[in-house]
Amino acid sequence: MLNECEDYLVMDSIVYHYLFIQRHTMVDNVAKNTFWSTEDLKHWDLTRNYDNDTADGNNNTGNLVFGYGLEILDKDSSTKSDIFNAS
Secondary structure, eight states: OGGGHHHHBOHHHHHHHHHHHHHTTOGGGTTSSOEEEESSSSSEEEEEOOOOTTGGGBOTTSOBOSOSOOOTTOBOTTTOSBSSTTO
């Protein structure tokens, strides 16, 4: 699969998207909350920014309730439930 990535994906946009969501702890933007687009119907990219409600410590409704640096499998300390829907 890695040998064929550039045949179908704009890798610069994929790498940038991953680094951006890691920097801003946007766990929901790993598998969902992404907007794939293409200009030639063959090479797909992630250059369109979409639904950033969980950035920088916000919960799924956009309220700033968590500290910076959360990971995908972290739990809410009071409810013991998953912090992010995408986990």
